[in-house]
Amino acid sequence: MALLQIAEPGMSTAPHQHRLAVGIDLGTTNSLVASMISGLNTVLEDASGRSLLPSVVHYQSNKQIDVGYDALAQQNQDPANTISSVKRFMGRGLEDITDKVHMPYRFIDTPGMVQIETRAGIKSPVEISAEILKVLKERAEKSLGGELTGAVITVPAYFDDAQRQATKDAAQLAGINVLRLLNEPTAAAVAYGLDNAVEGTYVIYDLGGGTFDISVLRLTKGIFEVLATNGDSALGGDDFDRAIFNWVLQESKLSQLNAEESRSLLTQARAAKECLSDHEEAHIKLALSHGKMISLALSRANFVDLTQPLVSKTLAPTRKALRDASLSIEDVTGIVMVGGATRMPHVRQAVADYFKQQPLINLDPDKVVALGAAIQANTLVGNRNEADLLLLDVVPLSLGLETMGGLVEKIIPRNATLPVARAQDFTTFKDGQTAMSIHVLQGERDLVSDCRSLAKFELRGIPPMAAGAARIRVTLQVDADGLLSVTAREQTTGVESNILVKPSYGLSEEQITHMLQTSFSTAKQDKEARALREAQVDAQRLIEAISAALEQDGHLLDAQELDQIKQPLEALKSLAQDADAIVKAIDVLNEATQAFAARRMDASIKQAFAGQDLNSLQL
Amino acid sequence: MQDTSLNYFELFNLPATFSVDSQLLDNNYRKLQSQAHPDRFVTASPAERMQSMQMATLANDAYQTLKHPLFRARYLLQLSGIDTGEENNTAMPADFLMLQMEWRETIEDARNAKDINALDKLLGEIAQNANSLQQTLKIALDENKDLALAADTVRKLSFIEKLREDVTQSIEKLEN
Numbered sequence: 001m002a003l004l005q006i007a008e009p010g011m012s013t014a015p016h017q018h019r020l021a022v023g024i025d026l027g028t029t030n031s032l033v034a035s036m037i038s039g040l041n042t043v044l045e046d047a048s049g050r051s052l053l054p055s056v057v058h059y060q061s062n063k064q065i066d067v068g069y070d071a072l073a074q075q076n077q078d079p080a081n082t083i084s085s086v087k088r089f090m091g092r093g094l095e096d097i098t099d100k101v102h103m104p105y106r107f108i109d110t111p112g113m114v115q116i117e118t119r120a121g122i123k124s125p126v127e128i129s130a131e132i133l134k135v136l137k138e139r140a141e142k143s144l145g146g147e148l149t150g151a152v153i154t155v156p157a158y159f160d161d162a163q164r165q166a167t168k169d170a171a172q173l174a175g176i177n178v179l180r181l182l183n184e185p186t187a188a189a190v191a192y193g194l195d196n197a198v199e200g201t202y203v204i205y206d207l208g209g210g211t212f213d214i215s216v217l218r219l220t221k222g223i224f225e226v227l228a229t230n231g232d233s234a235l236g237g238d239d240f241d242r243a244i245f246n247w248v249l250q251e252s253k254l255s256q257l258n259a260e261e262s263r264s265l266l267t268q269a270r271a272a273k274e275c276l277s278d279h280e281e282a283h284i285k286l287a288l289s290h291g292k293m294i295s296l297a298l299s300r301a302n303f304v305d306l307t308q309p310l311v312s313k314t315l316a317p318t319r320k321a322l323r324d325a326s327l328s329i330e331d332v333t334g335i336v337m338v339g340g341a342t343r344m345p346h347v348r349q350a351v352a353d354y355f356k357q358q359p360l361i362n363l364d365p366d367k368v369v370a371l372g373a374a375i376q377a378n379t380l381v382g383n384r385n386e387a388d389l390l391l392l393d394v395v396p397l398s399l400g401l402e403t404m405g406g407l408v409e410k411i412i413p414r415n416a417t418l419p420v421a422r423a424q425d426f427t428t429f430k431d432g433q434t435a436m437s438i439h440v441l442q443g444e445r446d447l448v449s450d451c452r453s454l455a456k457f458e459l460r461g462i463p464p465m466a467a468g469a470a471r472i473r474v475t476l477q478v479d480a481d482g483l484l485s486v487t488a489r490e491q492t493t494g495v496e497s498n499i500l501v502k503p504s505y506g507l508s509e510e511q512i513t514h515m516l517q518t519s520f521s522t523a524k525q526d527k528e529a530r531a532l533r534e535a536q537v538d539a540q541r542l543i544e545a546i547s548a549a550l551e552q553d554g555h556l557l558d559a560q561e562l563d564q565i566k567q568p569l570e571a572l573k574s575l576a577q578d579a580d581a582i583v584k585a586i587d588v589l590n591e592a593t594q595a596f597a598a599r600r601m602d603a604s605i606k607q608a609f610a611g612q613d614l615n616s617l618q619l
Numbered sequence: 620m621q622d623t624s625l626n627y628f629e630l631f632n633l634p635a636t637f638s639v640d641s642q643l644l645d646n647n648y649r650k651l652q653s654q655a656h657p658d659r660f661v662t663a664s665p666a667e668r669m670q671s672m673q674m675a676t677l678a679n680d681a682y683q684t685l686k687h688p689l690f691r692a693r694y695l696l697q698l699s700g701i702d703t704g705e706e707n708n709t710a711m712p713a714d715f716l717m718l719q720m721e722w723r724e725t726i727e728d729a730r731n732a733k734d735i736n737a738l739d740k741l742l743g744e745i746a747q748n749a750n751s752l753q754q755t756l757k758i759a760l761d762e763n764k765d766l767a768l769a770a771d772t773v774r775k776l777s778f779i780e781k782l783r784e785d786v787t788q789s790i791e792k793l794e795n
Contacts, residue, residue, distance in 0.1 A: 597664065
């Protein structure tokens with residue numbers, strides 16, 4: 001029997017299709033998926049009732065792929081084909097990865113992003129992450145009983161453009177429509193702030209498995225404004241495991257372990273770390289391949305000593321973030337602890353000592369990010385009353401361009417609120433120069449060699465002029481996902497060059513298309529069916545969006561203007577089976593609605609200040 | 620980028636003066652973003668997503684400009700057709716230059732002595748100086764309409780802001 005549906009109080013009662021949207025926390029150690037179900041924010045579980053999915057992927061010998069607990073179980077037996085903490089490799093080159101000598105993987109040094117050789121072939125971190133995302137997507141569609149409209153996927157706030165792009169690529173590869181990339185600490189703030197209806201200035205201290213983020217936010221009436229963010233995208237709970245691992249090697253005077261022993265000792269180290277959060281002592285036992293047994297006891301005090309440098313390493317970014325926000329510790333209303341690694345008592349203590357107040361630990365540090373992402377996903381697809389939640393996030397690291405002498409000219413400063421666009425004019429160095437190379441970098445340092453190179457491209461076809469006469473305007477734009485695009489344009493002639501920053505890091509559109517095709521099916525008719533399905537989905541979305549806009553604001557148009565939109569709208573609706581025709585009709589309809597979109601924006605801006613006179617000052 | 624003819628003050632429904640009600644600026648910025656932010660347009664048509672992106676970008680730029688006294692003053696002068704030309708016009712009165720040199724020496728000494736307290740103290744002095752320049756700007760722009768004085772003051776304030784950045788960076792380096 002079908003149950004009658006009752007809308008949540010305050011929610012629109014207008015007939016509106018509830019769209020299925022989820023929040024995904026793609027973590028270094030564990031991943032989760034959460035969704036708002038009948039107004040209740042819920043972490044979705046697997047068939048065995050487990051909510052965490054270990055972020056581990058195992059490539060089996062029979063071409064099957066295990067993800068999660070099954071893969072984790074294989075880790076000690078088959079370390080080279082069982083990839084864990086893949087998040088640490090996203091958007092990173094081989095030279096970025098520290099400690100690789102202790103890792104049991106066969107790394108391949110590919111330009112841009114490192115790859116790993118497995119028995120299933122050479123895999124990029126994007127493909128490995130996509131396996132994790134596929135499992136979460138399946139889990140969500142099974143629990144929610146339908147196809148997802150989309151997902152909000154969280155990333156560390158301190159992820160740079162290459163790491164963000166890699167995450168978005170992984171989602172695309174897993175067949176997920178990404179509604180938004182959301183910073184993890186911001187997601188946690190949403191879950192915490194909305195539940196507790198708090199206002200004030202909050203610091204989110206997020207120490208995960210492999211990344212550390214600190215974000216300072218101002219919370220006012222449902223608006224979450226990030227004032228500053230900082231962090232270390234290569235510091236997390238894993239490093240505490242590694243500290244124990246190194247201690248064991250030192251204590252037992254071992255220098256070389258094979259891959260299995262290494263993996264096994266790391267597993268033991270992690271267990272010891274977790275044990276020491278509740279106990280004063282942990283025991284580590286390791287059987288070596290030549291029969292020798294190692295048995296050691298690690299006291300909490302000793303563990304604290306070993307890892308104090310790691311804890312201190314989190315405080316420098318904390319200080320910087322506060323300074324960037326022009327705040328002192330007295331201005332902080334509360335500190336929210338996020339990430340499994342904040343379970344360690346000495347981490348909590350260090351934070352309490354620094355801020356001179358106890359941090360808030362009443363949330364499950366493993367789940368809060370996914371829950372916050374689910375709230376945002378629900379809002380973004382329009383299931384929730386809009387006016388009450390808005391996130392204003394920032395760029396974590398400055399973006400700039402290379403100038404003469406290997407120096408970086410900063411164009412967009414760190415902590416600029418998204419979306420943001422800035423332009424800078426450059427000129428030619430030599431008489432008759434017809435091309436200019438543009439090098440985009442991310443980081444805080446002055447030298448090109450100290451910053452991360454995001455892209456290099458060339459603007460060609462500049463008409464020959466005297467040195468210094470050309471005006472080349474380079475515009476950097478960062479969208480609400482924190483992703484960068486670059487445009488270069490010669491001002492006097494209009495020669496233009498557009499790129500999405502992908503070439504040096506991340507995958508090209510062709511690579512993704514190729515992976516998608518091979519991962520599904522290669523038969524021609526399947527490809528065609530897929531193209532048709534995609535066109536139909538796009539068409540459906542556009543029809544819905546424009547119909548809703550016309551219903552709401554059709555009065556902004558006169559009869560003729562209305563007709564100019566309705567015609568291509570009806571034309572698109574009438575198409576069903578011809579992918580090419582659908583794509584063309586979508587373009588026509590898009591073009592026809594440009595002016596309407598601008599008029600709607602103007603109207604809504606006017607409405608924002610309705611009833612407010614031009615404000616006069618009281619001086 | 621800018622597809623609207625509104626200036627930044629008009630965008631936030633504020634009078635074009637150097638003195639701004641910062642509470643009202645904050646509130647109106649948030650109101651505007653509540654309408655315009657791309658998060659409101661995730662399921663909208665591409666044309667509307669583009670509009671939203673442009674408006675939200677403009678609102679952020681405008682907000683930063685109006686929030687900071689230096690940027691605000693520079694922008695007001697720009698609206699009156701005056702380019703403050705800080706890159707090219709670096710001529711400063713002698714007493715101001717003397718003070719600059721003293722401060723630079725203090726920074727140098729404190730750096731060498733790794734004296735964070737001295738740098739902190741200097742930050743306070745700089746802030747005081749910046750405040751009095753802002754006072755000058757208020758009178759020059761809002762009361763006397765003395766745009767030449769305002770332009771000179773903007774150039775001074777811009778010097779001071781650079782110095783402030785240097786001090787902050789030095790503190791950061793010493794702390795690490």
